[in-house]
Amino acid sequence: MPDQTSLSTAIDARRDDLIALTQALIRIPTLNPPGRHYRDICEFLDRRLARHGFDTKLIRAHGTPGDSEKYPRWNIVARRDGKHSGDCVHFNSHTDVVEVGAGWTFDPFGGAVSDGKIYGRGACDMKGGMAASIIAAETFIDTHPDFAGAIEISGTADEESGGYGGVAYLAEQGYYDASRVQHVIIPEPLNKDRICLGHRGGWWAEIETKGEIAHGSMPFLGDCAVRHMGAVLREFEDRLFPAMAARHTDMPVVPQGARQSTMNINSIHGGQPEQEPDFTGLPAHCVPDSCRIVIDRRFLVEEPLDEVRNEVTALLEGLKSTRKDFDYRLTELNSVLPSMTDRDAPVVRTVARAIEDVIGVPPEFVASPGTYDQKHIDRIGKLGNCIAYGPGILELAHKPDEYVGIDDMIDSAKVMGAALQSLLLPSKKDKTSGS
Numbered sequence: 001m002p003d004q005t006s007l008s009t010a011i012d013a014r015r016d017d018l019i020a021l022t023q024a025l026i027r028i029p030t031l032n033p034p035g036r037h038y039r040d041i042c043e044f045l046d047r048r049l050a051r052h053g054f055d056t057k058l059i060r061a062h063g064t065p066g067d068s069e070k071y072p073r074w075n076i077v078a079r080r081d082g083k084h085s086g087d088c089v090h091f092n093s094h095t096d097v098v099e100v101g102a103g104w105t106f107d108p109f110g111g112a113v114s115d116g117k118i119y120g121r122g123a124c125d126m127k128g129g130m131a132a133s134i135i136a137a138e139t140f141i142d143t144h145p146d147f148a149g150a151i152e153i154s155g156t157a158d159e160e161s162g163g164y165g166g167v168a169y170l171a172e173q174g175y176y177d178a179s180r181v182q183h184v185i186i187p188e189p190l191n192k193d194r195i196c197l198g199h200r201g202g203w204w205a206e207i208e209t210k211g212e213i214a215h216g217s218m219p220f221l222g223d224c225a226v227r228h229m230g231a232v233l234r235e236f237e238d239r240l241f242p243a244m245a246a247r248h249t250d251m252p253v254v255p256q257g258a259r260q261s262t263m264n265i266n267s268i269h270g271g272q273p274e275q276e277p278d279f280t281g282l283p284a285h286c287v288p289d290s291c292r293i294v295i296d297r298r299f300l301v302e303e304p305l306d307e308v309r310n311e312v313t314a315l316l317e318g319l320k321s322t323r324k325d326f327d328y329r330l331t332e333l334n335s336v337l338p339s340m341t342d343r344d345a346p347v348v349r350t351v352a353r354a355i356e357d358v359i360g361v362p363p364e365f366v367a368s369p370g371t372y373d374q375k376h377i378d379r380i381g382k383l384g385n386c387i388a389y390g391p392g393i394l395e396l397a398h399k400p401d402e403y404v405g406i407d408d409m410i411d412s413a414k415v416m417g418a419a420l421q422s423l424l425l426p427s428k429k430d431k432t433s434g435s
């Protein structure tokens, strides 16, 4: 494969550029919340990609959650058309990073290089992946200026808070329409030899049990909402959790523990509100008239959202008919449907072959226990030919001393470059065509 060797050699020669680009991205502290410096990082990407012949567009997601004059939700879409008609390969990276947290030994926005790694918030999730995809695209364009089709690179806001001011907005505006994009690779940190096909769904709801306030010395004159919530939790323990544990999926979710339905109880609040820490008084004696929990239910591609919802409401309705004075209110907070790209989809087969060629091992196919922006590309953009593939170790995301390995970035840039060769060089087209 002479072509791949020369592309790989050219990527090796840009190692310093890759390191400098990753550091520059890390040094723009795009913290979300609240959504800082989105405009700055888009302008930085604009300058860089325009230099390489991309047409760029900065797009503000007006009116999306968190968008304000102080914290506008800026995105960038950069497109480079080839010399002939053909498919468009789109690399999407989120530009936002989560809060720093405690426990760092490196400057979280310094981009220090140590022992073959670059450290900083977002190094792994996912500025390293973004840098690798930019180096792959630029090198491919320089070594194959006569390519067919198009390459797009987007930098999008708010993935860490649901992606509504980022990919969801772009999808609503038609940026993922089949007429302009055919293949999407999201360089999230999934390890350089794994292809992530999709993710589980999520359903978030608040449940409140109702009671009646009364003096704590005479609880029989009131109705204790916390005891009602205890009955809800008992139903969950006795029936819901065992039922979910018995439900397995064909999705290759990692880690193994997430290869079934799961539910977390995020919070519980009942009775009188917590007082300020400097309050030195004693509690008053009341029967609580309200108790609330927030549940975080993650579900499988085999489970319709309606069934997930009905399973919980059926338990609550059951309590209503069997438990004296039981009443509840369920408020749905958000939901995300599962997404799973077919193993035979063109982008999956192409990247799988590129991993074998470049890294020399067959790829592992995985699915994410949480969710990421693929949901919007799939559900709003109606584009199913989408995967997550990128350097970095998933378990380091959001942790102190987050880093990305430089060799890993180089290797995945080579894989992305090889995928571009398969998809955008007319002579190689026959390799990916088929069913």
Ligand SMILES: [Zn+2]
Pocket (backbone or CB within 6 Å): 094, 125, 126, 159, 188, 189
């Ligand atoms: Zn991420």
